[in-house]
Amino acid sequence: MTQAQQDTELPGTWRELLGREYAPIAAVLAGGVLLEASNVYLTTSLLPTIVGEIGGAEFYAWTMTTFLLASVVTAMLVSRILIQKGAVGAYLVALTLFALGSLICALSPSMTVLLLGRTVQGLGGGLLAGLGYALIQRALPERLWARGAALVSAMWGVGNIVGPVVGGTFAQFDAWRAPFIGLAVVTMLIGVLVLRSMPRTARGRSSETVPWGSLVLLASGVGAVSLASVVPAGVASASALVVGIALGVLFLRHERDGRSGILPRVTFSQSSSVRWVYLAVAVLAFGIGTEAFIPLFGQEIGALAPLVAGLLGAALSLGWSVTQMFAANVSADRGRRRLIIAGPLVVAIGLAAYGALQHEGPSNVVIGLWFVTLFVAGAGIGLGFPHLTVAALGSADGDEEGAKAAAAVSTVFMIASAVSAALAGVLVNLGSMSLFQSAQLLMLVFAGISVVGVVAARRAAAGVGHQS
Numbered sequence: 152m153t154q155a156q157q158d159t160e161l162p163g164t165w166r167e168l169l170g171r172e173y174a175p176i177a178a179v180l181a182g183g184v185l186l187e188a189s190n191v192y193l194t195t196s197l198l199p200t201i202v203g204e205i206g207g208a209e210f211y212a213w214t215m216t217t218f219l220l221a222s223v224v225t226a227m228l229v230s231r232i233l234i235q236k237g238a239v240g241a242y243l244v245a246l247t248l249f250a251l252g253s254l255i256c257a258l259s260p261s262m263t264v265l266l267l268g269r270t271v272q273g274l275g276g277g278l279l280a281g282l283g284y285a286l287i288q289r290a291l292p293e294r295l296w297a298r299g300a301a302l303v304s305a306m307w308g309v310g311n312i313v314g315p316v317v318g319g320t321f322a323q324f325d326a327w328r329a330p331f332i333g334l335a336v337v338t339m340l341i342g343v344l345v346l347r348s349m350p351r352t353a354r355g356r357s358s359e360t361v362p363w364g365s366l367v368l369l370a371s372g373v374g375a376v377s378l379a380s381v382v383p384a385g386v387a388s389a390s391a392l393v394v395g396i397a398l399g400v401l402f403l404r405h406e407r408d409g410r411s412g413i414l415p416r417v418t419f420s421q422s423s424s425v426r427w428v429y430l431a432v433a434v435l436a437f438g439i440g441t442e443a444f445i446p447l448f449g450q451e452i453g454a455l456a457p458l459v460a461g462l463l464g465a466a467l468s469l470g471w472s473v474t475q476m477f478a479a480n481v482s483a484d485r486g487r488r489r490l491i492i493a494g495p496l497v498v499a500i501g502l503a504a505y506g507a508l509q510h511e512g513p514s515n516v517v518i519g520l521w522f523v524t525l526f527v528a529g530a531g532i533g534l535g536f537p538h539l540t541v542a543a544l545g546s547a548d549g550d551e552e553g554a555k556a557a558a559a560v561s562t563v564f565m566i567a568s569a570v571s572a573a574l575a576g577v578l579v580n581l582g583s584m585s586l587f588q589s590a591q592l593l594m595l596v597f598a599g600i601s602v603v604g605v606v607a608a609r610r611a612a613a614g615v616g617h618q619s
Contacts, residue, residue: 164298173295175347177299179341180287180299181283183245183246184306184310186338187310189311190218190276191219191311193313193317193334194314195318196319197330198214200322201262205261205265207261207265210266217269217270219377219565220370220569221273221276222273222274223277224370225281226278226558229241229277229281229282229285229558229561229562230555232244233285234354238289238351239349240354242279243342243345245279246279250339253331253332254332254335255268257328257332268331280564284544296541297537297538298537300541301536305472305476305533307471308469311442311464311468312469315464315465318330362412364405368401368405372396372397372402375395376395376396376570376573379391379573379576395570424610428542429563430610431607431611432543432567433564433566434567434600434603434604436567438467438502438571440571440572440575440597441502441575442464442468444575444576445460445463446463446464448509451586452509452587452590467525469526469529470530470531470532471536473530476533478490487538487612487615493534494535495531495535495605496601498598500528501524501530504527505521506592506593506598509587509594544556578593579593
């Protein structure tokens with residue numbers, strides 16, 4: 152075996168990824184995703200203070216909806232922008248949009264302007280998240296793909312911790328504009344790092360037209376499901392869900408039959424397992440939809456202080472982030488397959504256990520077990536996520552199809568997160584149940600979805616080491 156072959160086939164280490172040669176690139180890939188991830192929860196924690204100053208309580212939920220919808224739209228265009236602008240140009244476009252949106256939010260005199268800022272932020276954030284995955288295979292050697300994917304994916308969990316902590320701290324002092332200014336400054340610093348360290352990938356003309364049909368169908372479907380969580384429970388919310396599901400089915404049919412699309416063509420090939428990879432990613436992301444309500448359960452059911460309840464909400468993300476750092480070290484195909492299959496089952500066990508522990512007047516021991524069970528649920532996400540990402544990276548040939556396959560991990564993740572958050576809102580608001588009964592229903596339903604997801608995980612794992 153030659154030295155070149157050894158360099159390609161031997162697994163890399165964390166020390167190599169975070170060493171002098173690749174650390175700046177890793178910082179850009181991870182930093183962009185961290186901006187997107189932390190911004191979601193940072194804004195949520197600031198909203199009560201924001202509404203208290205500029206009003207607009209009736210649009211409370213739309214600060215999340217506009218951001219996620221805009222993120223989904225641009226995440227679907229990552230491969231096209233990457234081909235046309237190159238790595239550096241694509242990142243500068245994304246960072247400029249994100250910084251501009253942050254400044255608009257910081258200067259907002261009304262909720263209408265804030266929603267505009269959130270939309271612009273989302274456009275930049277969707278690109279940043281997609282580029283973080285799409286450039287792993289272009290900016291890093293193959294031996295570092297699993298660790299690069301683990302690092303980038305971990306930023307979603309880290310962001311779910313950093314966002315509430317930073318937002319809550321500034322909210323304590325009624326200084327809600329400062330974090331948005333801080334986001335703009337950090338964004339510009341990442342831009343400097345992009346110019347200094349990101350490889351200049353080739354630029355060219357995209358071989359495909361803009362997939363307007365797919366964009367409209369998917370954005371409308373996500374929007375309809377998001378509406379289900381803010382309209383009155385009953386006929387209105389059920390109708391919104393049905394419309395969202397129908398639009399999702401039409402999107403998949405359009406992707407399969409259309410000349411250009413968002414997903415790589417190999418997704419619809421009977422000989423490829425990548426469609427199961429994306430479905431397994433979606434199932435794992437679904438578990439994250441519970442996070443928005445866990446602090447509420449902690450405060451109302453467990454009588455926890457806001458800070459402690461916020462840490463309870465971060466337990467799932469912590470489990471995800473910590474576990475995948477170790478899971479990424481598994482390089483044997485057999486071990487990777489086992490982790491992918493185990494992932495959704497562990498998520499289901501953690502969520503079901505947390506739901507079973509919900510009752511009025513919980514003891515300190517029970518509250519301690521809440522943290523443990525949520526950490527376990529997060530660990531299930533971390534077990535398989537980096538290996539699913541690598542499976543997607545190696546599933547397609549050609550620059551544009553390869554970029555689509557990689558960016559689709561982020562797109563599927565954000566779509567599933569948005570849909571799961573909306574469904575969680577519907578379940579919590581159902582009927583006149585008590586809050587702890589709502590918590591039980593939410594966790595048991597999502598645990599059931601995770602169990603069903605084992606089927607997708609088994610199909611996805613079957614293709615590990617055999618990608619076309």
